[in-house]
Amino acid sequence: MPGAIYAEGLVKTFGDVRALDGVDLDVPEGTVLGLLGPNGAGKTTAVRVLTTLLQPDSGRAVVAGIDVLKNPDEVRRRIGLSGQFAAVDEYLTGRENLQMVGQLYQMRAKDAKVRADELLERFNLADAADRTAKTYSGGMRRRLDLAAALVVSPPVMFMDEPTTGLDPRNRQGLWEVIKELVAGGTTLLLTTQYLEEADHLAHDICVVDHGRVIARGTSDQLKAQTGGERVEVVVHGSGMIADARGVLARYGIAGIGHGEVSVEDHTRKLTVPVAGGAKLLAEVIRDLDAVGVEIDDIGLRRPTLDDVFISLTGHAAEREAEENGGLGGESLPGGRGGERVKEAAE
């Protein structure tokens, strides 16, 4: 039986761009699917198709048991959507915005008011509840939009990058709300560029790039696919990077797209996937010492979803510019040589 969100062979083109290039999805009822991908991967397009806002060129989709193309109105009655760009009424106050949603869903005025107050509290908007949304900051609008999507708890929810632009405290708050929602039986599809977020919230993850699902599984499965542990070394001087790379290359294990030493020049950090555990670390330290490489830091770590992304797509997930000013943080392994190059934001 198909899950609460089901899609088969979705294709959507915009001119030359294949925003969706044959996407299949199946999300069991009561679970969270994380749709993970960089800018332009097709996440929003997928959400828009599944929420009836956009017609696909081909493929089919069933949401909450209803065919999305044949019965869009029925689907709309059963879903909630919070978009990447907040859809709040500027001229209403925060409280009025939420009460209005309640009324649209035919809640009794009193219930709508109680629910609005509850959500304003949850999303740290209580103090601003009676100001028009026009006066809200970007993060406040985002939170109001999310609150609006949660006025009623529909059986199926879609959230497109729900935490982009939220500060850590509000992000944490939203994670809690999402967990409660899912504990209450809601099926959720959420898109994110934050690998940590998918790791934290999603039962299953689909990694999308260029309109295709390039990997799927649980966070643990995806990490296992990327190989085991990594040795991470920070060398004392930039002049030592080449020698350190030579040493580490001997320890790299081969696999799909890995086994190579990656280097982040500005932090003097080298990373290589290894097999062997803690004992290996001592050997690496000895070998580095033997060639005169001084180390500032060395450690063994489990692969993160960032590693997964890099090994699957050949490039790192792009983060919001707010996080790293558009450079610095994310560097990318080039194809063959294991060189990392910086990629300009798209």
Ligand SMILES: Nc1ncnc2c1ncn2[C@@H]1O[C@H](COP(=O)(O)OP(=O)(O)OP(=O)(O)O)[C@@H](O)[C@H]1O
């Ligand atoms: N209405 C449109 N007209 C033309 N091209 C579009 C339109 N909507 C999306 N695209 C293109 O389709 C591709 C996928 O876009 P989409 O918005 O789905 O990506 P995304 O994964 O949501 O990206 P982001 O992380 O930046 O939100 C992009 O190349 C985008 O430019």
Ligand SMILES: [Mg+2]
């Ligand atoms: Mg998007």
